[in-house]
Amino acid sequence: MRNENEEEKLTPEDFERVTIDAHHSERIEKPSLSFWQDAWLGLRKNKAAIVSMVVLLLVILMALIGPYLNGHAGDSQNLRHANLPPKIPGIEATGFFDGDGKLAGKTVNLYEMKKVDEYYWFGTDGLGRDLFTRLWEGTRVSLFIAFVAAAIDMVIGVAYGGISGYFGGRTDDIMQRVVEILIGIPTLIVVILMIMIMDPGITAIIVAITITGWIGMSRIVRAQTLKYKSREFVLASRTLGAKDGKIITKHLLPNMLGIIIINTMFTIPNAIFFEAFLSFIGIGLQPPAASLGTLINDGYKVMENQPYVLLFPAIVISVLMIAFNLIGDGLRDALDPKMKD
Template identity: 70%
Template sequence: MTQHPEQLPKGVFERVTIDPSQAEKIAKPSLNFWQDAWRRLRKNKGAVVSLVVFLLILIMSIIGPHIGQFDPNQQTITHANLPPKVGGLEFLPLFDGVGTLGGQEVDLYEMKNVEVNYWLGTDGLGRDMFSRVWAGTQVSLFIAFMAAIIDMGIGIVYGGISGYFGGRIDDVLQRIVEILIGIPNLVVVILMIMIMDPGITAIIIALTITGWIGMSRVVRGQILKFKNQEFVLASKTLGASNTRIIWKHLLPNILGIVIINTMFTIPNAIFFEAFLSFIGLGLQAPEASLGTLINDGYKLIEFQPHILVYPAIVLSIIMIAFNLIGDGLRDALDPKMKD
């Protein structure tokens, strides 16, 4: 005897009628690569907050030297070594204008008959620290961005040519890179600064002499990875020139990794510039950078800590912000991190 499977009662299922025009509708909006990367970057709260903080510092580095009433290099010896004082915030210990003199805490502004307030105090020559900190930040950021842009340009061209053409060209170019890597970076930088007159141009050139090597090796590796892919071979079959293949196919695919490496290059350049200025090989007086300000401040840290603290805080914030932004971009631009 044949047994029939148990039948479900009628009414359990309901017929759903779908509009044919909506049958193949995509639920999510269509996004290109950069829109999708921006969407994922916005989910990284640390990177977004760091980006906002860095933009604020960038804006202040531009307008900060002009907000105060003092020129960054203006010297007023009678106002030397004044602590920070902000009108309306005298109730805060950090901004009350009180300093230590002879082991006693006194209001140095009243003692020296100073009628103006210095928001971040003054240095040993009576220069306004508020304007000098932001002027120094502007110089440090300019040097870092210029060095990063030059490194990126040279690295992309050098690494792209080496990886794409390969063969004898690749062998020669990579031997040159290996020779440059074998020379300590600090030695090259010191020699260049000794040959050239100290200044912004000398520091930028010194930073870019060997700074592009890392970028070129990354670009070369990515080009070697993509140049034998099917879409490149198809373009070659259709008669595309080498220039078109590089600009239209290879470069857009490696742009993400180039941006990520550039974001990590900038804080390294800022720190290296600060290091050079700290050891006396950077900018010369009276020009200011974060490194020169820290160099001036550490000598008086026991008596006038504000000269060191504020540029050190700005430098630390910039370094942390750039590293968090770089981490966020790495996650956003990496296709393997797609959700």
């Protein structure tokens, strides 16, 4: 019955032909999104990347304020307080982080035994230095080295690769031969030589990491420049009379920015790891300065009796590496979907 009623309602007007208005067909309904807005929408959907970003921000925040939180200085030694296990107020009642540690095979509360009233959240090392403070100081140094090294890599790599690709010809030939020679020398040898010449320290490590680190970036940028410089929109710009500077800043760089950012995001964890590696084998930072590498090296020596010395820096470096890599992955998917595989 219902169907019949509906049929009755149809009038001849319902069968009039709908003409398409040419003007109407040119309309675009979708909201206009810039490349970066679109990338942000893509990144937002990637849960791992968002969680990593939050975790990373927390770690960076702790690296900035952590050393001032519990009132212990990172370099003040107190031998009476040496080798204390972690003790955190509030959590101690649960049985974890209550200051219990092993002494000559027996579990005893070292804080009570040594009559220590203060709390050392992550314990102390063999010289009685507060490990919580040292951990965040070390994280700060490691992050600083990584960010500076990545930034220098980026600047040198983009400039070198850009010049090599854009001007091409003989310039390109010479610059690429130089790169091939540099890449032929094992990085570690260059680094050890650098550190022998310079005083060991933050500067030496940054120089050591950047001296060969920019090559990867320069190759990527060169390839991108070669790809884009013969694109028709660049040719169009040249027929309009645009100068080289304009073409590079307005057409080439904006198109390469995504890949440059992605590559930098993968450079940072590598730099963190490389710094830790150098410090671990003893040619990096020198005591009393702390970095994640030196802390891990300290912890590794007392791994069996005081595992907490190794545990916390190891967790922080792992979290940093994972977070940077996941963010890098997320950015890659969002900025350059074609690079996924």
